[in-house]
Amino acid sequence: MLRMSTLFLRTLREDPADAEVPSHRLLVRAGYVRRVAPGVFSWLPLGYLVYRNIENIVRDEMNRAGFQEVHFPSLLPREPYELTGRWTEYGDTLFRLQDRRKGDYLLGPTHEEMFTLLVKGEYSSYKDLPLVIYQIQTKFRDEARPRAGILRGREFVMKDSYSFDIDDAGLEYSYQRHRDAYVDTFTRLGLEFVIVSAMSGAMGGSASEEFLATTEVGEDTFVRCTACDYAANVEAVVTPAPAAADYSSVPKAHAEQTPNTPTIASLVGLSNERADLARADRPWTAADTLKNIIFMVKGPGGVETALAVGLPGDREVDLKRLEAILEPGVPRPFEEPDFTKYPTLMKGYIGPAALGEANSSGIKYLVDPRVVTGTRWITGADAAGSHVYDLVAGRDFIPDGVIEVAEILAGDSCPKCGQGLEIARGVEIGHIFQLGRKYAQALGLKVLDENGELVTVTMGSYGIGVSRAVAAVAEQSHDDKGLIWPREVAPADLHLIATGKDDAPFEAAELLAGQLEAAGVRVLYDDRRAVSPGVKFNDSELIGVPTIVIVGKRLVEGFIEVKDRRTGERTDIAIADAVSALVAVCE
RNA sequence: CGGGCUGUGGCGCAGUUUGGUAGCGCGUCCGGCUGGGGGCCGGAAGGCCGCAGGUUCAAGUCCUGUCAGCCCGACCA
Numbered sequence: 001m002l003r004m005s006t007l008f009l010r011t012l013r014e015d016p017a018d019a020e021v022p023s024h025r026l027l028v029r030a031g032y033v034r035r036v037a038p039g040v041f042s043w044l045p046l047g048y049l050v051y052r053n054i055e056n057i058v059r060d061e062m063n064r065a066g067f068q069e070v071h072f073p074s075l076l077p078r079e080p081y082e083l084t085g086r087w088t089e090y091g092d093t094l095f096r097l098q099d100r101r102k103g104d105y106l107l108g109p110t111h112e113e114m115f116t117l118l119v120k121g122e123y124s125s126y127k128d129l130p131l132v133i134y135q136i137q138t139k140f141r142d143e144a145r146p147r148a149g150i151l152r153g154r155e156f157v158m159k160d161s162y163s164f165d166i167d168d169a170g171l172e173y174s175y176q177r178h179r180d181a182y183v184d185t186f187t188r189l190g191l192e193f194v195i196v197s198a199m200s201g202a203m204g205g206s207a208s209e210e211f212l213a214t215t216e217v218g219e220d221t222f223v224r225c226t227a228c229d230y231a232a233n234v235e236a237v238v239t240p241a242p243a244a245a246d247y248s249s250v251p252k253a254h255a256e257q258t259p260n261t262p263t264i265a266s267l268v269g270l271s272n273e274r275a276d277l278a279r280a281d282r283p284w285t286a287a288d289t290l291k292n293i294i295f296m297v298k299g300p301g302g303v304e305t306a307l308a309v310g311l312p313g314d315r316e317v318d319l320k321r322l323e324a325i326l327e328p329g330v331p332r333p334f335e336e337p338d339f340t341k342y343p344t345l346m347k348g349y350i351g352p353a354a355l356g357e358a359n360s361s362g363i364k365y366l367v368d369p370r371v372v373t374g375t376r377w378i379t380g381a382d383a384a385g386s387h388v389y390d391l392v393a394g395r396d397f398i399p400d401g402v403i404e405v406a407e408i409l410a411g412d413s414c415p416k417c418g419q420g421l422e423i424a425r426g427v428e429i430g431h432i433f434q435l436g437r438k439y440a441q442a443l444g445l446k447v448l449d450e451n452g453e454l455v456t457v458t459m460g461s462y463g464i465g466v467s468r469a470v471a472a473v474a475e476q477s478h479d480d481k482g483l484i485w486p487r488e489v490a491p492a493d494l495h496l497i498a499t500g501k502d503d504a505p506f507e508a509a510e511l512l513a514g515q516l517e518a519a520g521v522r523v524l525y526d527d528r529r530a531v532s533p534g535v536k537f538n539d540s541e542l543i544g545v546p547t548i549v550i551v552g553k554r555l556v557e558g559f560i561e562v563k564d565r566r567t568g569e570r571t572d573i574a575i576a577d578a579v580s581a582l583v584a585v586c587e
Numbered sequence: 588c589g590g591g592c593u594g595u596g597g598c599g600c601a602g603u604u605u606g607g608u609a610g611c612g613c614g615u616c617c618g619g620c621u622g623g624g625g626g627c628c629g630g631a632a633g634g635c636c637g638c639a640g641g642u643u644c645a646a647g648u649c650c651u652g653u654c655a656g657c658c659c660g661a662c663c664a
Contacts (some may be wrong), residue, residue, distance in 0.1 A: 500623090
């Protein structure tokens with residue numbers, strides 16, 4: 001039994017000044033966590049109870065799936081990370097340290113290397129596989145900017161598991177088992193979540209998926225369909241290409257003088273103002289223009305290549321999508337000096353005529369999926385102050401291909417059902433990933449197959465942010481008064497409050513608390529004598545135990561009050577029936 | 588790494604413009620009252636005003652430097 005009179009707990013009446021997001025504010029105010037350093041937190045008794053409940057749910061679901069728990073150190077030697085290149089690849093995010101002999105060590109940010117080496121040391125036959133092992137471990141990442149309290153710290157707890165299979169089919173199965181286990185885990189945590197494809201379509205379907213707990217303070221943007229169950233990372237959204245349009249009635253392309261129209265807005269304005277350019281049926285909009293943007297892309301060898309992107313003028317290029325699709329190439333904007341290298345490009349008036357590998361600039365020209373054959377555009381005429389009208393894709397120009405980098409806007413069509421998409425935010429609480437043979441290759445994890453041949457093992461890696469899940473639940477489950485824990489993760493089942501100046505309520509509550517404990521109910525008992533009822537009520541709402549029981553002024557009539565923290569609904573029950581009634585509530 | 592803001596008892600803040608012996612609320616301690624929504628009265632403890640240097644008779648306040656933290660962005664298995 002937890003007694004408020006002795007519990008190591010101090011609740012705060014005011015919000016801490018450095019906390020912005022609700023989970024951070026409330027976890028600090030309710031005395032669950034305290035900040036120690038940027039992105040580093042201590043867990044106080046109530047917080048640690050919640051943390052452990054969540055950890056145990058994660059562990060339980062892993063074990064149910066048949067995975068085996070191991071435990072690695074956090075302090076790791078440099079060598080394995082050197083072999084996979086991550087000692088340098090991880091950059092400043094890696095916490096590094098040296099021992100007294102100047103030997104390099106690191107605090108593990110994730111443990112692919114260690115798992116791979118462990119299995120390599122023990123197993124050597126296909127008969128040993130498949131294998132899934134996991135750990136629940138403190139991880140360290142020296143994030144450039146920790147924020148949002150527990151949601152994004154530099155020290156955090158992660159469950160990471162790794163699957164080892166002989167072939168792709170085995171990997172697919174291990175991946176699927178994790179996917180199922182994650183759905184069960186997050187459902188049990190009471191989290192509202194979506195599963196989004198984490199990679200661009202080109203990289204292939206299910207190789208990597210993220211589990212995002214939906215919350216407006218999340219750092220990951222994703223889209224989901226308002227009508228069907230489609231959800232995807234912004235990088236991975238596929239824009240459905242419209243059917244090719246009939247352009248038989250579209251007049252021949254004609255260049256027009258359009259002075260001082262270097263921007264889309266100015267071009268659309270002028271086109272509507274001038275009678276000779278205006279459309280008869282409707283005004284021109286930015287979506288009628290074809291905007292061409294050039295990037296310089298640095299390839300892995302360090303060589304820069306120009307790339308032209310064409311997209312409807314009402315859209316911007318989403319740099320994250322562009323970077324994701326060009327990976328490992330790195331794009332940068334096309335700048336003034338670059339124009340001198342491509343004399344046929346006229347800044348502000350770049351058109352398809354100059355673009356494309358077959359044309360004057362020789363620059364590869366990729367267009368948005370909406371630019372299908374038959375669509376007609378206003379676009380640059382490659383001369384200052386001049387635009388081409390009625391330029392038809394497929395008739396007047398042929399791009400080198402399609403590229404999916406336009407920003408996603410709310411209302412865009414769902415690639416699955418065609419209805420509108422919405423943009424939402426979430427925090428990544430799980431990630432499942434078919435690693436393949438990268439680490440097994442680098443570290444030489446091979447086994448003998450049934451033909452006696454050495455084959456490289458294929459791996460998957462699967463993470464759950466355990467400490468982050470505490471904050472994610474808090475983020476999704478609170479009101480203006482405080483936290484509201486789902487029962488299974490709550491620090492207690494019941495928050496029992498005794499009020500009054502006489503001994504009677506305290507004696508009755510004491511007795512009740514003992515009986516409830518004996519019946520297996522976890523009780524947080526507010527036995528403080530000198531504290532006024534208002535303080536106790538407010539504390540109970542801040543702390544967020546799902547059921548609040550008050551032994552107070554109605555005791556003389558033989559009743560106690562039961563309040564549901566989430567709904568606020570109150571019921572009176574007879575003290576004589578209290579134990580059985582409350583046990584029932586807590587089941 | 589770029590931009591903005593802030594450093595004053597445990598927490599939240601005022602005081603800095605205009606230099607003159609450091610204040611308020613909460614919390615804590617002692618005594619009393621109160622006892623169904625952070626209640627009241629009286630008393631008390633607790634501060635290198637981020638740090639260093641400078642100006643001045645005098646610096647929380649002005650000047651220079653520096654460190655730290657927070658927020659936005661970049662970044663983020």
